[in-house]
Amino acid sequence: MREGAQAPSMRDAYVIGAGQTAFGSFPGESYRSLFATAYDRAMASADALGPEDIDEAVVGTLGVGGRQIGLSGPAVTEHAGLSVPTTRVENACAASGYAVRNAVQAVKSGMADVVLAGGYEVMTDLSSDAAKYWLGVSGETEWERLTGTTFAGTYAQMASAYFAEYDATVDDLSRVAAKNHANGAKNPNAHLGFDCSVEDASGAATVADPLTLYHCCPTSDGAAAVIVASEDVAAQFDDVARVAGVGAASDRVGLFERDSYTSIPASAEAAESAYVMADVGPDDVDVAEVHDCFSIAELLAYEDLGFCERGEAHELLRDGETDLDGDLPVNVSGGLKSKGHPIGATGAGQIVELYKQLTGQAVDRQVNDANLGLAHNVGGSGGAAVVTLLEGVR
């Protein structure tokens, strides 16, 4: 079967609640307390639901810092007060995007009616060496990490290739950052919820040429949780979004093993699968959360997701199409750049934002008439990707 296709008569899955902690630096919290808070907020948003209604849980985390390594999923659900089968999934920065996908499969399989999908990470207590190590572990081990390639270095290669192939410049990376910071400034959950100008971003210290500090997302602490349910259960709730499609794809873990540095093929494949499953196309998307771990990644995403033609991402951006008041607002939450990037929480956090947008709860950053939302979550430099399409129901 091709990914994205599905057998007939399979039942639909719905998001009936979602919540997250703020993303930021929380020395007084632990990975367990953060996850419990996200869980509590997700449950509060689906207020007729009790812990006894949860059939199972899927938890995404990279396990940064060597906290609980084995059984890192059950360790957080037990602290949240749940006693349900819990599976940890890890696909680097796409861990909880995949957790949500697994939850959708669990509901569609008929083996569960209500599944908690979420993720967490605690990163701000790491030394800079430890942070570099833990980010590097999502790169290819033998030929990237152990030879000294940092994660910023990997994406810097993509940016250099993009600049060489098209007429984009470092200011376009800064435009991504400025747009996402402007959105994040409206999001009380954002780690870096302040404005940042194009000039400030372009003039900031270089991290990995051509990427400056403001072209790189922060390392953050945080957790996010989503409640996925069957149609029968969803019928009892007021704020509901349907999982119209979900697609995933893997690729070579090492960037150096891929043919192109100006595309993330796994993103394109995952998107195509999600579009097929939902029977929609990129033109139907009203709001999107994309994986801007480094600002170049947002430009590549526009093209891989079909929002524009190859080589035209920076023009879409310059035209303001992806601004909060544009035709296709992207990263209205602030994205990884401003909202923050607690690795295992990011994918589920994107779904939290879409759920809020599609059920009219996004307050200052609400996109008008948003009906179809897309979340795009990438693992590593593109060794895995998952794209989820949510459709507002009520």
Added chain:
Amino acid sequence: MREGAQAPSMRDAYVIGAGQTAFGSFPGESYRSLFATAYDRAMASADALGPEDIDEAVVGTLGVGGRQIGLSGPAVTEHAGLSVPTTRVENACAASGYAVRNAVQAVKSGMADVVLAGGYEVMTDLSSDAAKYWLGVSGETEWERLTGTTFAGTYAQMASAYFAEYDATVDDLSRVAAKNHANGAKNPNAHLGFDCSVEDASGAATVADPLTLYHCCPTSDGAAAVIVASEDVAAQFDDVARVAGVGAASDRVGLFERDSYTSIPASAEAAESAYVMADVGPDDVDVAEVHDCFSIAELLAYEDLGFCERGEAHELLRDGETDLDGDLPVNVSGGLKSKGHPIGATGAGQIVELYKQLTGQAVDRQVNDANLGLAHNVGGSGGAAVVTLLEGVR
């Protein structure tokens, strides 16, 4: 919905192929090459199948030794020559038991027709300190691992409690070891494929009182892979087993937080769910692979899985009921004790053994008239468990 129940009209999942590497010490192999070998053998056992038929993959590993940490699933499927959505799951020693469960959900969900589920671990290149660390990470972190409790120490507490509560002795642990070594001696894939007497086991050096060396499984290298498919696909194959039931449960990660040390409640819950889903009971099981990481765990499993009443496990064992020629042969592969325990490969390896048994391919250790097989895979000291019931089709 209660775990084990399922919505009506959900489609069945089948195992159509399975294979593994030998378990042992393979300094000339890597985690990638081992996984690729297991994959090749699984594909060879389903010989009409090509890589293009695989829709997705689920890979279980603890990631011992800090090889590929992020994207540890895609890192092995790419090396096996696959380009399919790959998700890593981790539930400590139950990682690939859960991977198989996820594969079953993927097929039942209608989102996939053919799913590769497997796992791997490389452990024998670790120093003894590193091995102790990596085994300890599946215990509870703050109050067990960091305070010095080893994994053998945790299970030793269970053995002491069992001896205090019932009239079992250290020789009963040795009887488990002797039985499993006798079986493993018939298994060319066993790590420790030699016989071991009750006297030798009881007289061996103490690891954690009352456990001796021969009451503890080895650390091993290895990989295993299973191909799970829909009914339509399975209809095209000759050697097929149906996934009659699969149940999972989580519990407190720390042993010290549980009410009883003479039971693993997650095992009992997972088994009950699997029995309900399959509409069978423990009396219907013809052959079982249970999680004997330490020999006491096999005795607890007999009781948690309902093979006998509480406190009677050692009598079942002494009566020879669980011998290869008994009424309910247990660990005919040699179990973790003799076959070996490459953490992430163990759960899928159990399914490999059941598939061989149920399709009449188990050669010297073939159980006669085996129709229903049970696999029992535990994470940590019982923070997670998964029980799978396979029924021979042809």
